[in-house]
Amino acid sequence: MTAAVLLPVGATFRAVAMTVVPETAALEPKEWEVLERGVEAALSQRPETMRRQLVLFLRVIEYLPLLSHRGRFSRLDLAARLAICRRLERSPRLLIRRGLWGLRTLIFMGYYGQPAVQGRLGYRAHPDGWSARRRGGEEAASDGAVPTDL
Amino acid sequence: METREYDIVVVGSGAGGGTMAAALAPMVSQGVRILVLEQGPRLDPHEFTGSEGDMAGALYEDQGGFLTADGTMTLAMGRLFGGSTVVYTGTSLVAPDHVIREWYVPGLEHADIEQRCRKYMAQNHVHYLPRVLLNDNNKLFFTGCHRLGLKAEQFPLNVHGCKGSSLCNLGCPNSAKMGTHRVQLPDAERQGVEVITRTEVIRLEEKAAVVRVHAKPPGAKGREPEWAPGEYRINARQVVSCAGSVGTSALLLRSAVTAGVPGLGRGFTCHPAQILVAEHDRDITNDVGHPKSYYLDRARQEGFVLETCMYFPFVTAKNLTGFGPDHSAFMTAFPRLQMILVLACDKAVPENRITVDKSGKAVVHYTFTPAVRRSMVAATRMSARIFFAAGAKRVHAPPADPCLIDRQDAYRLDDLILEEHFIPGRLSISAAHLMGGCGMGPPGKGVTDSRGRVYGVPWLRVADASLFPDSLEINPYLTIMALADRVAEGIREDYRR
Numbered sequence: 001m002t003a004a005v006l007l008p009v010g011a012t013f014r015a016v017a018m019t020v021v022p023e024t025a026a027l028e029p030k031e032w033e034v035l036e037r038g039v040e041a042a043l044s045q046r047p048e049t050m051r052r053q054l055v056l057f058l059r060v061i062e063y064l065p066l067l068s069h070r071g072r073f074s075r076l077d078l079a080a081r082l083a084i085c086r087r088l089e090r091s092p093r094l095l096i097r098r099g100l101w102g103l104r105t106l107i108f109m110g111y112y113g114q115p116a117v118q119g120r121l122g123y124r125a126h127p128d129g130w131s132a133r134r135r136g137g138e139e140a141a142s143d144g145a146v147p148t149d150l
Numbered sequence: 151m152e153t154r155e156y157d158i159v160v161v162g163s164g165a166g167g168g169t170m171a172a173a174l175a176p177m178v179s180q181g182v183r184i185l186v187l188e189q190g191p192r193l194d195p196h197e198f199t200g201s202e203g204d205m206a207g208a209l210y211e212d213q214g215g216f217l218t219a220d221g222t223m224t225l226a227m228g229r230l231f232g233g234s235t236v237v238y239t240g241t242s243l244v245a246p247d248h249v250i251r252e253w254y255v256p257g258l259e260h261a262d263i264e265q266r267c268r269k270y271m272a273q274n275h276v277h278y279l280p281r282v283l284l285n286d287n288n289k290l291f292f293t294g295c296h297r298l299g300l301k302a303e304q305f306p307l308n309v310h311g312c313k314g315s316s317l318c319n320l321g322c323p324n325s326a327k328m329g330t331h332r333v334q335l336p337d338a339e340r341q342g343v344e345v346i347t348r349t350e351v352i353r354l355e356e357k358a359a360v361v362r363v364h365a366k367p368p369g370a371k372g373r374e375p376e377w378a379p380g381e382y383r384i385n386a387r388q389v390v391s392c393a394g395s396v397g398t399s400a401l402l403l404r405s406a407v408t409a410g411v412p413g414l415g416r417g418f419t420c421h422p423a424q425i426l427v428a429e430h431d432r433d434i435t436n437d438v439g440h441p442k443s444y445y446l447d448r449a450r451q452e453g454f455v456l457e458t459c460m461y462f463p464f465v466t467a468k469n470l471t472g473f474g475p476d477h478s479a480f481m482t483a484f485p486r487l488q489m490i491l492v493l494a495c496d497k498a499v500p501e502n503r504i505t506v507d508k509s510g511k512a513v514v515h516y517t518f519t520p521a522v523r524r525s526m527v528a529a530t531r532m533s534a535r536i537f538f539a540a541g542a543k544r545v546h547a548p549p550a551d552p553c554l555i556d557r558q559d560a561y562r563l564d565d566l567i568l569e570e571h572f573i574p575g576r577l578s579i580s581a582a583h584l585m586g587g588c589g590m591g592p593p594g595k596g597v598t599d600s601r602g603r604v605y606g607v608p609w610l611r612v613a614d615a616s617l618f619p620d621s622l623e624i625n626p627y628l629t630i631m632a633l634a635d636r637v638a639e640g641i642r643e644d645y646r647r
């Protein structure tokens with residue numbers, strides 16, 4: 001296990017996570033653990049160079065706002081953090097855009113990949129499909145719900 | 151290294167490899183020893199849980215996160231017993247006549263492909279789902295098209311006992327999808343073809359495959375490998391590579407006996423795809439029911455195809471452009487979301503190709519040509535129109551900035567969805583139809599002939615998606631099966647002589 005990957009940049013990682021998925025600001029310590037465990041597990045399957053690049057990218061994000069915002073990324077408010085991430089997302093340099101895309105993808109995986117979070121979104125896919133819905137008292141296909149000009 | 155002897159070795163067990171195994175299987179009764187080598191594991195039916203976090207690592211190469219060389223596109227490849235047919239959606243279309251003609255492969259006729267496709271359609275139980283089993287997500291697409299005067303067509307599907315779980319791309323938890331793991335491979339094994347899993351072909355040598363059998367990692371899904379872990383050299387009179395477009399190209403490129411074959415790795419195409427999402431005012435059935443019932447074919451006119459689709463929360467989150475409160479608002483609207491998959495019909499160009507790095511791992515180079523960018527933008531505009539015509543209140547359009555478009559702006563889609571906003575590295579683009587790398591063609595142009603024989607390497611054939619000299623413009627698995635069937639026929643004829 002590579003728990004050490006996020007450890008040196010933990011505060012920045014959480015600050016980015018709270019920027020890209022604002023709901024994570026309300027996570028309990030145990031829920032953060034689940035999110036970070038998912039991310040660490042994915043990182044452990046990735047080449048060492050990619051893990052190093054991720055840490056470096058998080059460090060850049062942490063110190064980049066010292067010039068523009070006179071503060072480290074993890075100490076800024078949501079609006080400032082969003083503005084910085086949006087700038088990175090639109091950077092003319094592919095490497096930077098890719099870095100942010102990869103980081104947000106990891107965070108989405110750690111958060112939206114959790115069954116509990118999926119349930120909260122209202123995602124209800126079930127191996128039993130229509131019959132699971134019928135058990136819940138719903139019709140197979142809600143024919144009446146779609147417009148009638150088929 | 152232990153050495154073993156076989157007559158025919160098949161590399162890979164997906165659409166090509168599974169077809170090959172079953173088509174050659176009758177030869178076993180005549181004493182021909184046939185072995186299929188699959189790098190991924192063999193999963194038992196109960197292991198398909200439908201859980202996103204649980205399945206991606208067990209089913210896909212790089213957990214579904216295989217990136218092109220510049221990191222701007224994710225490529226999806228199944229990596230297990232049954233290959234990508236375990237994770238495909240099962241839409242079953244016959245190759246268009248004009249595409250096969252424009253491939254200009256001497257000896258390859260559309261009628262032959264079509265007749266073989268029909269055979270596999272029957273074998274795989276291909277049919278249309280009854281309307282009562284279609285969900286709102288699909289029906290809204292049809293409605294939107296209908297209101298715009300567009301003709302959406304229903305997909306024939308290869309399912310048997312589908313419960314409508316909507317989980318096809320995580321492997322069917324009900325064994326209802328008729329992939330090679332359900333139909334052709336079990337049939338081949340019953341007839342005596344051996345299939346060994348967790349077995350990676352490292353390189354080819356003259357009439358031989360050098361392989362590594364991997365131990366099952368602790369806690370991983372799937373059975374133990376059939377052979378003891380370790381390295382083996384497998385001698386064979388004939389090797390057939392069915393490791394997929396990327397897998398076969400990489401294998402031949404890292405093998406000294408084939409690395410010099412001209413054109414190897416060239417002609418890669420993949421139908422680059424984007425997932426578009428719209429929000430309705432009310433809940434719709436989207437995460438129940440088969441995910442893919444309709445498509446709109448604009449390949450000839452505008453270079454794209456639209457398909458209905460439905461993805462899981464993480465994949466959806468990843469594919470929405472951006473992040474932050476707007477992104478979250480869309481995610482929390484999950485029960486109200488409608489989705490359309492946009493596929494661009496890309497053309498083979500010299501820049502888009504497969505190479506290998508120093509360790510022999512595949513590297514896929516892909517740039518979005520101006521034609522692909524134009525198609526993606528046109529496809530997004532058309533999808534947005536369909537969403538709004540179906541009653542959506544807002545649409546997420548990646549090549550727009552901002553990418554959320556409300557209903558009141560529906561009249562100015564052409565001003566909002568623009569090529570200048572198609573920014574690789576910002577947008578999420580993925581592909582699941584990986585084609586080319588060992589294209590068929592005349593000597594001097596193709597890597598193989600129309601029967602998959604690699605020029606200059608008489609003991610080696612190819613029988614998978616890498617044979618496509620250019621993109622297919624529709625979902626490819628049936629055409630791959632048809633081509634593999636042709637290659638197998640050639641092998642059987644050679645043995646008869």
Ligand SMILES: Cc1cc2nc3c(=O)[nH]c(=O)nc-3n(C[C@H](O)[C@H](O)[C@H](O)COP(=O)(O)OP(=O)(O)OC[C@H]3O[C@@H](n4cnc5c(N)ncnc54)[C@H](O)[C@@H]3O)c2cc1C
Binds near residue numbers: 165190228349615626
């Ligand atoms: C998510 C998804 C949905 C899809 N939906 C559809 C659909 O609805 N309709 C449709 O027509 N098509 C669909 N496709 C595409 C279709 O599944 C593929 O085009 C087709 O399966 C490719 O066949 P193939 O034989 O070339 O490769 P694959 O089916 O990918 O098989 C290649 C196999 O080779 C193995 N392999 C690779 N390298 C090695 C090696 N060195 N040693 C040993 N084994 C190796 C791999 O593990 C894999 O099992 C979908 C694909 C995906 C990923």
Ligand code: SF4
Binds near residue numbers: 314318322325327
């Ligand atoms: S929708 Fe049907 S075929 Fe697809 S996974 Fe569910 S039961 Fe299987």
